[in-house]
Amino acid sequence: NAGVTQTPKFQVLKTGQSMTLQCAQDMNHNSMYWYRQDPGMGLRLIYYSASEGTTDKGEVPNGYNVSRLNKREFSLRLESAAPSQTSVYFCASSEEGRVVALHFGNGTRLTVT
């Protein structure tokens, strides 16, 4: 049982390049999330998807787009990467409900030069 799988683990981009971070979960969870982790700050929500076919902005959505491809997969796209998007990105999923724990992937370390 793999849980939440993120790819790639590491990525270096030049300013202006685009890329997509992939996330898949095999726990049949309805809800999926993308967070970023920056030094000295707590995890901040970029986008989330409460169910297949729906996506909503989180706290820091600017510069990102997402796609909930199906129930398993939730991708995060940087259309034109900026140095401010250098961060560690975490995908998470949870069962339906408001008082349920998040299950996290191992993270993607992205550097934008």
Next chain:
Amino acid sequence: ILNVEQSPQSLHVQEGDSTNFTCSFPSSNFYALHWYRWETAKSPEALFVMTLNGDEKKKGRISATLNTKEGYSYLYIKGSQPEDSATYLCAHSNFGNEKLTFGTGTRLTIIP
């Protein structure tokens, strides 16, 4: 308290000793409080999700208490072991998981 604050930021504890640390959060519009354990190079793993004032949850040597009226939660580790070395995150919600606000964590190092 407007945000989630965790203290101390870091902590070194001798193996075998017990320890505790604090998560402070806004006491108004409380919905849930999460604790996660995050080992280096791994993903954060859920320890507890708590909702009721006065609740206490336990998982092995780790336990947590919750005071929603004054806005704090304590995490306790009894008889620390080297494998307890990790960053412990708390997160507060005033609605659901889409409104979770994370603290910056307490980094715990157990000294053998």
